Amino acid sequence: MVELSQYLPIFIFMVIALGLSALFVFLPMGVARLTGAHNPDAEKLSEYECGFPAFEDPRSQFDVRFYLVAILFIIFDLEAAFLFPWAVSLDLTGWPGWITMMVFLFELIIGFAYAWKKGALEWE
């Protein structure tokens, strides 16, 4: 049984939470202008890199392993997404459902073992 009406409180919660956090961000900016705390200058607004001016563009390069982790996450999160409906209906599907999921998991474990052997999980 789907109770869609139960999602309306969550939506109202989101609106209130957004309003509250926007208030927290923008109200101090206004207050700082009123109290005179708001007093920016070029040095204050430069980025902080331990006292030195920035050597290079921070958005130049980053390690490809972050990309690998993200791809692996997508695969395994999808796997978890397949497990959720199986988990709530295991009493209905019985042994055939269980064995089918074990076959699916086995295939994924082969992929996982391949990624492991290839060193995709290494951070040296």
Next chain:
Amino acid sequence: MTDFFVNLGMSYEWAWFVATVCGILLIALPLMLGVAMIIYADRKIWAAMALRRGPNVVGPFGLLQSFADGLKVFLQETIVPTAANKGLFLIAPIITFTVALMAWAVIPFNSGAILADINIGLLYILAISSLGVYGVVISGWASNSKYPFFSAMRAAAQMISYEVSIGFILVCVILYAGSSNMYQIVEAQRGFGLGIVNGFFFNILLFPIFVMFLISSLAETARAPFDLTEAESELVAGYQTEYSSMSFALFWLGEYANVLLMCTLNAVLFFGGYLPPLDIGFLYVIPGFVWLLLKILFFFFVFSWVKATVPRFRYDQLMRLGWKVFLPLSLLFVVLTSGWLMFTRFAA
């Protein structure tokens, strides 16, 4: 609560709306107060473990310390660096805090005290905690500075790595409860251990899962041994380096609200949520939300304890623990628990 407002003479729709808004404020405001007090408690516990006193000047026993800190950051100047992408820079703390609050919509505080009784509560919490990554990544990227960017990359990789094993752990809990509705998960734990103990932790298959969930929740919230996203010695202050004033404080509030949420999830998923620890009549005299609060405080103490005693992991150790230990183990336990349940409960 709707009935109360109907009795005041409102139409049903208005009464429902007012009751819902009151319910939301009843969750959000105590949560923010709780976060303020829990930051104070964290500092106190940490200090006591180091044989010194924590904050003890502002107010009696230093109880007002967090409020003094809050007022201080509120009156500070909000610095938006010239290089930053201004819009995203200001949106990031808003996302972090909104997401940290929203996850509380499906937590059952007592039987009958839940804001949204949806039938996929656990999936909702998983989804919301995934959204938490965005606030961190956006803040790190929008700062347009080297250390926040590295910190954001680390934080994203760390959070998603441990989310995989958390997903499998939740599958094990759902297998036992037979539903992902938060109420039914709590009710499935009533008298679970030998007909007396309320809680999944008692089970010999579920106890290792609980330990894995506790450690994963430390990593998911970037606490104590896994706080690599704000490793001061290498990354200055992490993704919050360029932030100041209340937008800096919002990251803190969001982080501690997430820590409280993870403590609550530990209590709800494995320690019987609002149920008393033992299924004995007179223990039910104490209302459910008190039991839940006690359990949350216990887990928060464990979090503080770990923070005070354990040295920080290295990043490669962290990733190895996530991918090579927790992922295979949690997958193994999905197979074990489902197989055990097939033989004992669903035997066809």
